[in-house]
Amino acid sequence: VIPEAELLKIVSSLPQLLSLNEDLYNDLKSRVDHWADNPKIADVIIKKVGPFLKLYTTYIKEFETLCLHLEECRNRYPKFAEAINEFEALPICKSLNLKHYMLKPVQRIPQYRLLLQNYLNNIDVTSEEYADSQRALRIIEQVLVHTNDTLNLVSDNLSKLLQIQSKLGSHEIIKPGRKFLREGELFKLSRKEMQLRFFILLSDCLLYTTYLTMSTLKVNYELPLLGMKVQTNSTEKYEFSIITSTRSFTLRARSSNEYGDWVRSLQSAIEDNNQRQLTFATARSIDSSNSYDSLKLGQEAPVWIQDKRTTMCQICTAEFTMTFRRHHCRSCGKVVCSKCSSNKAPLAYIQFRCARVCKQCFDYLLKGIIGSISYLDTTLIGLFKKYDCNEKTKRFVPQRLKEVAGDELGDITSSGWLMRRGRRGWKRLWFVLKDSVLYEYKASHDVVAHRSLPVLGYTVSRIPP
Numbered sequence: 001v002i003p004e005a006e007l008l009k010i011v012s013s014l015p016q017l018l019s020l021n022e023d024l025y026n027d028l029k030s031r032v033d034h035w036a037d038n039p040k041i042a043d044v045i046i047k048k049v050g051p052f053l054k055l056y057t058t059y060i061k062e063f064e065t066l067c068l069h070l071e072e073c074r075n076r077y078p079k080f081a082e083a084i085n086e087f088e089a090l091p092i093c094k095s096l097n098l099k100h101y102m103l104k105p106v107q108r109i110p111q112y113r114l115l116l117q118n119y120l121n122n123i124d125v126t127s128e129e130y131a132d133s134q135r136a137l138r139i140i141e142q143v144l145v146h147t148n149d150t151l152n153l154v155s156d157n158l159s160k161l162l163q164i165q166s167k168l169g170s171h172e173i174i175k176p177g178r179k180f181l182r183e184g185e186l187f188k189l190s191r192k193e194m195q196l197r198f199f200i201l202l203s204d205c206l207l208y209t210t211y212l213t214m215s216t217l218k219v220n221y222e223l224p225l226l227g228m229k230v231q232t233n234s235t236e237k238y239e240f241s242i243i244t245s246t247r248s249f250t251l252r253a254r255s256s257n258e259y260g261d262w263v264r265s266l267q268s269a270i271e272d273n274n275q276r277q278l279t280f281a282t283a284r285s286i287d288s289s290n291s292y293d294s295l296k297l298g299q300e301a302p303v304w305i306q307d308k309r310t311t312m313c314q315i316c317t318a319e320f321t322m323t324f325r326r327h328h329c330r331s332c333g334k335v336v337c338s339k340c341s342s343n344k345a346p347l348a349y350i351q352f353r354c355a356r357v358c359k360q361c362f363d364y365l366l367k368g369i370i371g372s373i374s375y376l377d378t379t380l381i382g383l384f385k386k387y388d389c390n391e392k393t394k395r396f397v398p399q400r401l402k403e404v405a406g407d408e409l410g411d412i413t414s415s416g417w418l419m420r421r422g423r424r425g426w427k428r429l430w431f432v433l434k435d436s437v438l439y440e441y442k443a444s445h446d447v448v449a450h451r452s453l454p455v456l457g458y459t460v461s462r463i464p465p
Helices: 004-011 014-033 042-047 049-076 078-088 098-102 104-120 128-151 155-168 256-277 359-370 375-383
Strands: 180-189 194-202 205-211 217-224 229-232 239-243 249-252 343-347 353-357 414-422 425-434 437-441 451-454
Touching: 004 049, 014 042, 014 049, 014 104, 042 104, 042 128, 049 078, 049 098, 049 104, 078 098, 098 104, 104 128, 155 180, 155 217, 180 256, 194 249, 194 256, 229 256, 239 256, 343 359, 343 375, 353 359, 359 375
Parallel strands: none
Antiparallel strands: 180 194, 180 249, 194 205, 205 217, 229 239, 239 249, 343 353, 414 425, 425 437, 437 451
């Protein structure tokens, strides 16, 4: 199945660790069984300090190498991989993989510390056993220091990762060098409503999860921080977008503090991760830009604009109705009508599978392919599918209403939601003030204004209560 020499490289330290822990268990059990004769246990740990420190330090230093060698052997020896898969499928494994159990010896260390701390809280501080227990606790903490130096996991961080691991079931998150940074609930904006999701920020990835029960989570996506961008939203309160090559979406926090903490944590984690990756990759291979300008059409998953944030097609400005429905371009994320999104194009972020795109993206992507001379690009031309649709009659829109879009981010004076009183009472509308002209929109991402009003010569006054 596997050469003995290769197997010994993987398990060489485990028999000694097993023997050490069995001896420790037997000695502690003997003391507990004969507690009346010798009511102390700290000297047992102190006695084993030498082999304890040496064995654990060696195992921890070699742990990452052991895991890499295990994966190499699984790829090299199919029967060995099959045997491991069969073992991991057994009920005794509780849906955890072999690497998780290889980490168990390391996970014991913070558990020993907690036991000793609890023991110290329940004995007389003036006794000799209290002083010995403090010494034993320092020994365990010394082992933890060695663990932290090697795995770059502080004990509290390791405990937190273990706590999260217990909620995620078989999805393994404990890895050498990985740190827990932040967790919490955020609202994810879908097409029609907001959905509560639970996010876990680690030093190398962002876990997007949903609740299975109150105490268990399902990992929907594990998004690497490498190449991730965070885009803040100037038009909506407490919102920001996560942009990656595989999945992009908009999130909303409950408060200003929560919004600021998440944005800062994400940007800092992305920057730190990029700096670490620079050791292995050139700087030009990492794009740390946080703006939509760096979003390459078709190469990164777009952030979809929510349905209710536009009342019209963002290409032809035709207004949506109950029968004239909204669609989303899979390249740029705009809300468009069926006739403006009837074409299909291959997109890099979904492995060049064909998807619905708007007219503008279709032309842009096709032009980029035609401009290339590689064999791959000439092959992709055949995947572009253009469907001829009957041209709809465009409604007349005065030029002055086309000058500024509702989501304008350029040189504007102000923008936001206001209540406007009309014949039928108050109505919530989106306004943009630019160049002394107040533009009114039915929704924040409409591309043409509903009406405009030059404000020069006007005065503003408060309505009396």
